[in-house]
Amino acid sequence: MNKLRTGAFHTGMILLSLLWLGPVLWVVVMSTRSFDDIAAHGVGSLPRSFTLDTYRQAWTDGGELRALINSMLVTVPSVALSLGLAAMAAFALSRFRIPGRRTILLLMLAGNLLPPQILLIPVAKFSELTGLYDTLWALIAVQVGFGLGFYTFVLHGFMRDLPGEIQEAATIDGAGTAQIFTKVMLPLTRPALAALGALSFTWIFNDLLWAITVLRTDDNMPVTPALLALQGQFVSSWNVIAAGTVIAAVPTVAVFLRFQRHFVSGLALGAVK
Amino acid sequence: MAFVLVPFAVESVWVFWPAIQGFWFSLTRWDGMTPPTFVGTDNYLELAGDATFRGALVNTVIWLVLFGGLSVLGGFGMALVLQKERRGVGFYRAALFTPVVFSLVVTALVWRVFYQPDGIADTLLRAVGLEQLIRPWLADPQTALYAVILPALWRQIGYVMVLFLAGLKAIDPALHEAARMDGANSWQRLWHVTIPQMKGVNAVVLSVIVIDSLRSFDIVWSLTKGGPYHSSELLSTYMYSTAFQSLRLGYASAIAVVIFVLALAVILGYLVRAFREEAS
Numbered sequence: 001m002n003k004l005r006t007g008a009f010h011t012g013m014i015l016l017s018l019l020w021l022g023p024v025l026w027v028v029v030m031s032t033r034s035f036d037d038i039a040a041h042g043v044g045s046l047p048r049s050f051t052l053d054t055y056r057q058a059w060t061d062g063g064e065l066r067a068l069i070n071s072m073l074v075t076v077p078s079v080a081l082s083l084g085l086a087a088m089a090a091f092a093l094s095r096f097r098i099p100g101r102r103t104i105l106l107l108m109l110a111g112n113l114l115p116p117q118i119l120l121i122p123v124a125k126f127s128e129l130t131g132l133y134d135t136l137w138a139l140i141a142v143q144v145g146f147g148l149g150f151y152t153f154v155l156h157g158f159m160r161d162l163p164g165e166i167q168e169a170a171t172i173d174g175a176g177t178a179q180i181f182t183k184v185m186l187p188l189t190r191p192a193l194a195a196l197g198a199l200s201f202t203w204i205f206n207d208l209l210w211a212i213t214v215l216r217t218d219d220n221m222p223v224t225p226a227l228l229a230l231q232g233q234f235v236s237s238w239n240v241i242a243a244g245t246v247i248a249a250v251p252t253v254a255v256f257l258r259f260q261r262h263f264v265s266g267l268a269l270g271a272v273k
Numbered sequence: 274m275a276f277v278l279v280p281f282a283v284e285s286v287w288v289f290w291p292a293i294q295g296f297w298f299s300l301t302r303w304d305g306m307t308p309p310t311f312v313g314t315d316n317y318l319e320l321a322g323d324a325t326f327r328g329a330l331v332n333t334v335i336w337l338v339l340f341g342g343l344s345v346l347g348g349f350g351m352a353l354v355l356q357k358e359r360r361g362v363g364f365y366r367a368a369l370f371t372p373v374v375f376s377l378v379v380t381a382l383v384w385r386v387f388y389q390p391d392g393i394a395d396t397l398l399r400a401v402g403l404e405q406l407i408r409p410w411l412a413d414p415q416t417a418l419y420a421v422i423l424p425a426l427w428r429q430i431g432y433v434m435v436l437f438l439a440g441l442k443a444i445d446p447a448l449h450e451a452a453r454m455d456g457a458n459s460w461q462r463l464w465h466v467t468i469p470q471m472k473g474v475n476a477v478v479l480s481v482i483v484i485d486s487l488r489s490f491d492i493v494w495s496l497t498k499g500g501p502y503h504s505s506e507l508l509s510t511y512m513y514s515t516a517f518q519s520l521r522l523g524y525a526s527a528i529a530v531v532i533f534v535l536a537l538a539v540i541l542g543y544l545v546r547a548f549r550e551e552a553s
Contacts, residue, residue: 010361013354017368019492022429024371026393028385037393043389044396051437085280111288115481115487115536117512117529121298121522122291125305145287148280181276206376208491213517224378228495231382238386245382249375256374264370267435 031055031242041236054243061072062233062240064247065217067226074136074222075205079197085144086151086196087189090139091181093152093158095167105156112149119146120213127214138214139222143204151196158192159185195266198259203250223248279306295533301527309523318332326528329511332418333535336489336507339422340429340480347426348433353463355434356441363511366438370431377428381495384424387409414504417486417497421505425492428483435476440474480542487536508532 029047030038037049049165058064063178091107110209123142124133132138186193208224215221218229227248242249242256299316320326351369355362372380388410395407406537410420444467452462468475490509493499499506499514504532508528516525 004306009354013365014360017365020368020371023387023393023427027383027386028517041384042391042396044392085283086340088276089280100279104277107289108281108284111284111292113484113536114288115484115509115529117488117509118295118526118533119288119291120513120529121516121526122294123287124517125284142284142287145284148284149288152280177276202374204417206378208376208378208494209513210369219282224376224491227378227382238389238410241382242386245379249379252376263374264435267432267439 027242027245031143031239031246035237036240050098051217051239054182054237054239055236055247057228057234057240058244058247062230062244063218063226064223064230064244067221067223068247070136070220070226071205071222071224074139074143075201076145078140078204078239079200081140082147082151082200083193083197086148086155087186087193088181089152090155090159091146091185094156095164095185105153109153110149112146112153113122115208116146120209123210124213129198133214134216134220134221136215139211142210142214143207147200147203151200154196155189155192158189162188191262191265194259195262198255198263199266201255202263204253205252223251295526295529298523299530301523301526302503303522304520305522312523316524320523320527320531325418325506325511326508327473328503329499329506330509330531332506333487333508335418336422336488339484340489341486344426344429344433345478346360347430347480350436351430351434352437352441353467356438356499366434369434372428373432373435375428377425379497380424380428381492382466383426385496388420411497412501414501417501421493421496424496425489428492429482433482434473436481439472440471443474444470476542484536487532508535 003059028111032042032050032052033047034049034051037047041048041156059246092098100102127133127138127142132141163183166184167180170184175183179258205222205223207222208228211222211225221229227244230244231241234244298309299310300313301309302312303316355366355369373382389395390409391417394410395404398404398406410416447461448466448470452466457465488509489507490513493505493507493510494513497505499510503511508531512525512528512532515521515528519525
């Protein structure tokens with residue numbers, strides 16, 4: 001009976017996993033098929049050819065290289081800036097008796113929970129006004145501003161739970177506020193920062209809505225909108241589109257694999273707080 | 274204290290101030306070139322008679338119920354099945370979680386292959402002799418919305434599962450032990466021990482799901498852009514196309530305000546809970 005149950009469990013779960021991984025594998029396989037193969041047998045058939053030329057096409061002709069660079073130029077500074085600023089705010093709010101600190105914290109969180117739709121038009125207009133429209137700066141700025149609330153909230157919860165004696169000891173040793181922040185608090189907050197870093201990397205990298213709101217020129221687009229453009233450019237070349245899809249997915253998968261533990265604990269961190 | 278002022282100022286410039294402007298714009302007629310003209314509640318009155326808006330509202334509710342409800346059920350179910358450490362569980366969890374790291378655009382393209390004429394869906398249907406069901410899944414107004422919900426669910430279930438797994442882990446095993454001693458079967462334990470113990474996580478998941486549903490844009494935009502004939506239009510996609518394609522910025526702001534009001538109820542619930550927790 002017990003054996004039967006284990007068998008049923010594994011059979012069921014393997015089928016489910018296949019349902020989840022199958023479509024992904026299908027796209028990876030499809031990215032290595034030749035155009036003629038797909039044209040002759042359809043996207044639903046098993047592969048009868050192998051080529052890596054699709055990657056070259058997506059990479060250079062499709063502009064994925066340019067798009068990946070843009071994505072990195074936006075994502076890396078955005079993650080660093082928003083976590084840095086959020087850590088500062090969380091430090092001040094959790095360690096000092098600032099009047100109205102709870103209201104400030106919740107207000108910042110509420111800002112992150114706003115539906116972005118209400119912000120789209122004003123943000124687009126504001127970036128036009130400041131001359132940032134259609135530059136990567138605008139995208140960085142809005143990603144930082146919009147993400148701050150949530151990161152501050154999570155980091156605040158984390159810092160609050162650190163023992164207060166550490167800070168007192170550092171003060172007695174003559175450390176200033178800035179020193180306590182950089183030399184004591186930041187190192188202690190590292191697990192939470194790593195978790196949020198991995199999460200925010202994928203969020204910002206995967207974003208589509210803000211990118212198409214504050215950017216216009218194709219050359220400035222990060223990977224997500226570029227992938228949609230690729231689809232228009234190579235209408236029925238499913239193999240090239242598949243290769244482009246794989247390229248667009250690789251960075252976040254890499255970050256996930258590298259920071260797997262942090263990643264999942266980051267999601268959990270948000271949930272338990 | 275500069276430590277809190279700088280981040281707060283950044284958020285004010287890019288979030289709070291735009292949000293306030295958003296409300297003001299919803300009371301104007303504006304094409305983005307000439308200055309906005311104040312029209313009072315005209316935009317809202319027009320919304321009331323706009324069939325596309327009503328369709329998008331209904332679709333958003335369907336989305337909320339199907340996408341939200343099924344991802345909670347699926348995620349919770351998977352978390353229950355996969356909570357015990359045993360051989361293979363790590364792999365299964367990872368498999369279900371994989372799509373979470375993809376962008377919704379990547380997800381959309383993966384599923385586009387699935388729905389393509391002669392794609393995987395059609396091949397599978399043919400294999401089991403149901404070819405009469407075959408249709409252009411994304412181009413048929415009757416199926417487009419559901420064909421978009423499915424990929425969204427596929428990606429969301431793993432995410433919700435992880436949230437629930439964290440919650441399940443936090444339950445004291447002694448509670449289950451005690452219930453078992455008292456002769457409770459596994460269903461009773463699920464209803465009377467597990468679910469009440471997960472209240473905190475449930476509230477978070479609920480807020481996340483409602484907010485995610487109202488925000489859902491990427492997946493629809495990459496698969497159908499809300500079409501055909503607005504059949505898969507959500508409030509978020511309708512707002513975007515009204516603003517940046519029809520350039521009716523005032524009217525689009527009014528739609529955004531409606532989305533905001535819908536989200537507000539949830540956010541308020543969230544904040545009330547946070548306040549209460551702080552207090553206790």
